[in-house]
Amino acid sequence: MPRFPDDGMTAEAWLAGIDAALEPLGPETVIVGHSFGSSMALLRFAVLPPEPMPLGMVLLATPFWGSEGWQGEYALPAGFALPPGLPVFLHHCRDDDTVPFEHLDRYEALLPGAVVRRHETGGHQFGDQLGTVARDVAALGS
Template identity: 65%
Template sequence: MDFLFIHGAGGWLDDQPLAEELRTRLGVPVAMARYPEEDMSAAAWFAELDRQRDALGPDLAIIGHSFGASMALLRLGGGWHGPLPRGLVLLATPFWGSEGWQAEYALPAGYELPAGLPLYLHHCRDDDTVPVDHLDRLAALLPGAVVRRHETGGHQFAGQMAAVADDVGLLIS
């Protein structure tokens, strides 16, 4: 099984500790490519996500953070080719189109993930980058998601990666 970590916007360096902690806790490689931070279009990020998916193979789990999490959700809702991943574990996912957040990345009306795809949504209440109310909006849109609210940890999940690794581990069995 392969693991793909999709970093946040401008966060390739900032998110390295998250991917490294997952590698350490899970004892497996976690791929983390550099997504095109100079081109924040969904098309550019989808192209890299597709390239990574094809390189890693069909037995894949996706972990996404912030903007990267939202791109994984958007891609899985339409335009995904090949076998579905074993699941998604998403951290601090923005709900685009809500107050002040660009609608160009919004999930379309009637959005649904493929049936049976496990989804874990993690968010820290003290996140000062993506407000925790984004989690509530996503949970309402995706009623099958397992929702994990952490009291502390901020946007970079300080002290919370054990819980994230536990959910990623559930996708292995």
Template identity: 60%
Template structure:
């Protein structure tokens, strides 16, 4: 099994410790490419996710953080071709289209995930970047998802990556 780690918008350097902690805890290969800061379009990021996904083994888990989590989910639900990854573990994912968050990134109302596709949603209550209410909206939209609400850890999941690694390890 391999992990594709999709960092948040403009957060490549900030998110590298999250990817490294997964590598250390799980002893698995973690690919954490730098996604484009210049092209923040949904199409641009989904294309990059697909490009990197195609270079990795088929037994792939995608872990996404913040904007990267929402782009990974949008990619799978909207345009995914081929064999889906083993599952998604999504951290601090914004719910786009709500409260002024950009509609370009919104998961379409008719979007579906493959039946039985494993999804975990992690969010810290004290996240000051993406409010905790976004987790509740995603949980309602994705009833098959396992929801992990952490009391602390902020946007960068300080001290919470063990729980994230545990979920990745179940796949």
């Protein structure tokens, strides 16, 4: 997991941190992101997909940046698409009080090949849903 200084909430700092974290890892990597970190993982793929390509991504409570979501410098470029065949799991809890549940619908439309997991409970931290998340991570690693 990348570590950032308290003032490191810029896209540039996060992309550099993600790159540094991925550098020593090989092709057996599964990217797991939560909240802001998952939106930065997607932005990493938009700017320059990592090499080697990871086994897949599991993204939790991902905020959608842009005209149909939150405003900020973190929006994905028009025409964004993940590499074909990259498995992606999107998780979001209906009772998340941080990232609106509707952001999941935006990503489902943007990433039509993604497996979408809508959880009724778990909040922003996925309290009672971590077993489902862990099964998706394990499925990518097997």
